[in-house]
């Protein structure tokens with residue numbers, strides 16, 4: 001049984017405000033408990049973060065980056081251990097758990113490259129006068145993360161915020177808090193000075209205490225749209241910088257000229273990967289014209305998956321019930337179930353876990369629950385469309401705006417989707433169009449509140465302040481308006 005402590009001032013300490021049980025979605029067994037800090041412990045944590053940040057900010061970025069380089073080596077060394085714990089607490093297959101960690105390491109590699117970017121510059125703006133631009137850390141920054149990527153989503157921000165000279169306060173998901181211990185230990189072993197990484201567990205009250213603390217200058221959030229809005233409003237009401245990424249309802253537009261193999265594989269893997277619990281998963285297939293042979297390929301590939309082996313579990317039993325209810329309601333409303341995950345076998349040794357097999361609903365009605373609401377499970381709703389214009393109209397009408405992909409062999413059709421999709425990320429013949437570094441990650445509409453993106457070049461402005469310096473040392477013969 002694991003007891004998950006809080007990282008405060010460089011020490012692991014038990015929270016004194018109760019504990020949260022952590023169950024494995026795969027086995028249904030209790031893995032351990034996360035202890036929740038009381039307000040005095042949160043206060044102590046943030047004050048020690050602020051003290052530690054002052055010395056960290058004085059180090060040249062090349063010295064800070066040396067710690068991050070060690071961090072990378074330790075994560076690579078410990079990848080099996082980290083992936084196993086991630087898999088057991090959030091239900092992913094080992095392959096998925098490892099892939100998430102590797103994507104996190106890719107962001108870390110981007111953070112290591114910041115030291116070689118042109119972070120500032122100096123220009124003689126008029127005779128004897130120079131203008132200069134430089135980046136400075138914010139101080140203490142915080143991030144609140146969701147259950148579905150216990151290592152990757154935190155790793156989107158930890159290395160970048162630390163490289164830029166900030167102290168980082170992390171509130172992991174209350175459903176998957178355990179992996180945070182391994183990441184915390186890896187950074188400690190890498191030589192990160194005490195206080196620069198703080199880990200605080202809990203739910204709403206811990207989050208509110210972090211947001212409200214006057215020493216916390218910026219808040220990143222990744223999770224559902226409902227909570228993203230709450231966090232965004234609370235933080236910005238206090239005049240703080242907030243970037244809150246929310247939920248999604250991603251569409252794939254399938255055109256008849258698409259390569260059947262490529263689309264079958266890409267679309268099936270997109271809605272079944274991580275058991276559909278990722279904000280970039282395909283959720284609605286906008287099937288344009290005659291694409292039945294492509295749909296057959298999707299069904300074929302999805303039905304070959306085995307629960308507990310090639311497909312992971314659903315985070316909680318209540319979420320399985322919600323998903324099954326959504327399938328029932330769609331069926332009653334006239335959708336045709338062409339692959340029914342409710343009937344899929346679960347290996348006997350996993351029978352207490354939370355499972356749902358891949359489910360495909362054909363002829364789903366436009367505007368219905370499964371076609372418009374985020375479900376967060378392995379369900380693909382097919383909406384039949386007459387042409388690309390109708391498909392784009394449906395895509396544009398949904399409140400979210402994370403991802404949209406098109407499968408086609410026509411460059412002109414693909415170009416039109418790239419131009420007209422109402423999302424921050426678009427894929428062409430790619431089922432999960434997550435931008436690879438150095439391109440930044442972020443949606444639009446109800447999938448993101450705040451400005452900029454959470455990774456890549458666009459995140460540098462979020463995790464740092466810019467300072468503009470104008471200097472003159474000598475009187476010039478010719479005076480102008482700058483004198």
Ligand code: NAD
Nearest residue numbers: 145146147172173174204207223224227245246247248279
């Ligand atoms: P969630 O919104 O329930 O929880 C996210 C975080 O907020 C957790 O740390 C949780 O403890 C905390 N929290 C919960 N209730 C709170 C409250 N009332 N006040 C303050 N904090 C609170 O999300 P989840 O279920 O963990 O994750 C799934 C959701 O995250 C999905 O909607 C998914 O689309 C979204 N997600 C989005 C992205 C993205 O990049 N846009 C990435 C991953 C997940």
